[in-house]
Structures are given as structure tokens and as C-alpha cells.
Amino acid sequence: MSAAGNPAVADPNPERSRLGRFGQSPGVRVVAFLLLAITLLVLFGPFLSPYAIDQVDWQNVATRPSFANGHWFGTDNNGRDLFVRTLRGGQISLLVGISATLVSVIIGVSYGAVAGYAGGRVDQVMMRLVDVLYAMPFMFFVILLMVLFGRNLLLMFIAIGAINWLDMARIVRGQTLSLKHREFVDAARALGVPPAAILWRHIVPNVMGVVVVYASLAVPQMILVESFLSFLGLGVQEPMTSWGQLVSLGAREMESAPWMLLFPASFLAVTLYCLNMLGDALRRYHDVASYPRGVR
């Protein structure tokens, strides 16, 4: 079988060789540039506009985008500037995405590293618990939490972050299992380093590469969950807003004011797309398996 006849046979991992070094692929560069542009726009864009997030412009209620009156994205049906609202909403969405990912990384890494390092019965019990939790439809609980305890931003970070730590725990545990019999760990143990210090100084830094890959894929998921909640009206509260909430408001007015839907929806979609592309490229670059939940 010649290499030209079937690339799948000839090259077991064509993506990696094609991708070459991370960051040299034009696709990755475009995506990274877009993300940077969106981040900068979201952070500093609101200062460019003369309007504030909750400022009502009675002369322009639900007007289409225009440069003449300074409402570059138009206004919503309350006369609020959509440009400012979209970007300020983006601040919340990005903030939630990153903080919730941090929560899930902290829980997942500590749980997985402890389980893997402890091994034996402790490991079995801890991982069986993960199995049970895995089968739980977590979104129900996030929705319930938000409905029952009101829209508290901090609670939202924790609730969203708490969904995604299971994947992280499994991956870290697997890595820890293969790390804990390496020579440098044995050496540390022989020198009398306490387990906690071994975990923190020797195990955790070594799993961080994989963790970063999965964390980068988790950020868009978290943003998605937040916007899902906001869409249901369970997310952030007025006057603050988020992309999900703006999409939900826009969807109600889309026949008369389609820009109310189109601007926040495209910001959300493009950001999530870029984050996923970037995370995916990172994953291929580090050659990490695409799906951790495969065979159980």
C-alpha cells in the first residue's frame, strides 16, 4: 500500500505532521488574532462609546445601527445602546468562562491527583463516586440551584465550575498513576518528602500540560453554560448583562429589530468558535486523546 494511495494508513497521525509547530498554521493564527481582537474590544470598547450600559436614549428606541447618532450596533427596545451592552455583556461572559474553568481545574486536579497518588481502595472509592456523578444530569442541578438561590454571580461560578471537574479528575488521575512510579517521585519519597509536598511539587506541575489543554476546551463550554442560564433568565441581573441574556432579549424582538439578535449572537458564536478551534489545535499539538470518556 503506497503512501499516496491511502494517507490514513501511511500516516497514523496526519494532523500532527500537517499542523507542524503550533502557531505556524495560518488557521490558528487567524483564530488567535480574532480572539485577541474580541478580548480587547470587550475590555476597552465600552470607553469608545458616549453611552453607558443603562443609559436610555429616548430619541432612539429600537433604532437600527447608525454612525450618525453614535449607536453603532443600534439600540434595544428600551433605547439602550447595543454596542455598549454587547461588549459589557462580553465582559461577564468571558469572566464567567475563565473563573468557572479555574474552579473546575482546582477541584479536578486536587481530586484526581489525590486519588491517583493514594491508589488502592481510596482510589477505587473516589473514582466510583466520579462514575456515579458522571451519570448525573448536572445541568438540572445548575438550573435548580440558580432558580432556588437567586442569581448570585459567585454561586454561578461555583455551580458551573462544579459540573466540569469530573473530566479533569479522570485525566489527572490517569496521569498521576503513570507518574507516581517514576524515578524522581521515588527519589522524593526516599528523601522523606511528605505526600502533600510530592503531589504539589512533583505531580501537579507534570500534569499541567494536559490540564491546560482541557482547560482551554472547558472555557467555551463554561461560557455556553452561562449563556444558557442567562437565556433562561437565570443568569446575571439587570443592569448587568451577558451575551446569553442579550440573545434571549434579541430573540423576542427579532422580527422588528433583528440587529438586537444578530450582534450579540455573532459575538457569542464567533468567540466560542475561536476558543474551540484554539483548544482543539492545542490538543492536537500536545497529541492528547480527543475524547476522554470513550471506553469505560
Added chain:
Amino acid sequence: MLRLIWHRLLVAVPTLLLLIILAFVLMRVAPGSPFASERNLPPAVEANLNERYGLGDPLGVQLLRYLSNLSQGDFGPSLYYSDHDVADLILEGFPTSLRLGLAAILLALGAGVTVGIAAARRPGSMLDHLLMGVAIAGISIPNFVVAPLLILVFAVWLGWLPASGAGPDSTLGATGMILPVIALALPQFAYVARLTRASMLEVLDSSYVLAARGKGLPEYTILLRHGLRPALLPVVSYLGPATAAVITGSVVIEEIFGLPGLGKYFVQAALNRDYFLVLGVVVFYGFLVVLANLLVDLCYGVLDPRVRQQ
């Protein structure tokens, strides 16, 4: 095989129990009461209401009573839609949700596997890039964004399809289901396509596929008979999470398209503190997810003889 089923049931039952207990406790430690919306309820009346529904007893007693009723198929009364049993409400909304969800899963599976195979045949080709770009878009763009956009384009601007699933006489036309099903299926389609592609690439790289090629078997036999069956395993195991995702997705999709399904009860009932209805929906959904996972494991046993022998 029997041992496999037994083993899975051993995990399924505690999962379901944990689910019920968590939901029960969450509802109860939350502030608010089901009767708070009725203004200026005299304390005596409220006490009587609590008494009537057994809400005054210690939490543990209530939980045990709920579990024992549940084991006899009694989901309890709805506290908000008085005169209705939770079981009735669930049975009323479920057929719509089932049709929506089943159609979405079937569509996602069929289209996803086809696209995955097509992309895996020529990795690195233009077609592969295109299809996988679409797949990442499908994963990235949430269905509550896709759904309004679909309505905007196909119902408002083009006028080809109805915007709402429920017709004038509130019956569900087949055309009314097209947009909701597509919106609900899209993310799952994308996941399935990516999974199929990845596992197909791996399988096509194995020595028995090389042997099949060496024998000179036609390409489609290699792909469909030798390649697809083992390549489907990760796809099958994804169906468990997919069911859960479709259920949560349907909460939003049903709201956007105004479908009379089960999803609408979930958020509204929690807002109303309709304890038994929320619990009923959570238990029902949880049961479905656990059941789906069980079925998936059984399919696994059928597809992969190695699992059976464990």
C-alpha cells in the same frame, strides 16, 4: 452478558437515589414556599396547607415517604396546578418531548456518522477541513442561538416553515417539528461527526484493515463492514451524555418554539416552588438518562464481544 447488566444496575440504582436525595434536599433548603404567591395567607391556613401535604414533618420523614410513594409509582400532587397529579402532568407533556428528542438523536446519529466517515476517508483533504469546520461550528454555537436564527431566516424572512411547533389547533404538524429538531440536533450531530471521524481514522490504521485492503476488498466493504463497527463504539458510548444534553437542550428549544412539552414545567415549577412537580420532572429525566446509559452499555456488549466476556 447477564453479569454486565447486573453490574450496571448496581451503579444505576445509587445514581438514581443520589439524584432524588440531592434534588429533594436542594429544594427544601432553598428559601421560599409553594404557598408564598397567595397573598396574605393567614398563618393558620398556611399551617393547614403544610399539614395537608405533609410539609410540616421532619425532612427525613418526608424524604422516606416520598421514596416509598415513588416506588409505587406515585409522584405526588402538584402544589401549583391544584387538581393535577404530577404523573398526569408528566404524561401529558412527555409525548411531545419524546418525539422531539428522539427525532433529534436519530438525525444527529445518521448525519453525524455519515459526515464522520466521509471526513475520515480523506483526512487532510478540503472536504475534511470543511466538514470538521462545520462540526466545530455546531459544537460552538449554542442551540438557543441557532433556533432564533433558524426562525428568523426560514420562518420570518423566507416564510417556508412555521415558527412555532404548535399549530392553530395546538396539534403538532410534521412541518412544525422540522426547525426545532434541527436546532436540537445540531450540537449532537457535531459531536457525533467528530467522534466518528477520530475513531474511524484510528480503525482504518489497524492491521486488519490493511489485511482487508491487501485482499483487494472494495472500499465500501472495508469502510462499512470492517471499519464502521469498531469505530462506532465511542459514538455509542457518547449516546448516554447525548441523551442528557438533548433533554436539557429541549428545555430551551421547547420554550423558543412554544412546544407543549415537559421542559416548560421544569423552570416554571422550580420558580413556583412546586416541590413535587420539580422532583417528579428531575426523577423522570434522571431515570431516562440512567436508562439511556444502561442501554448504551448493553449495545456496547452487543457490538464488542470483548465486553461480554469480562
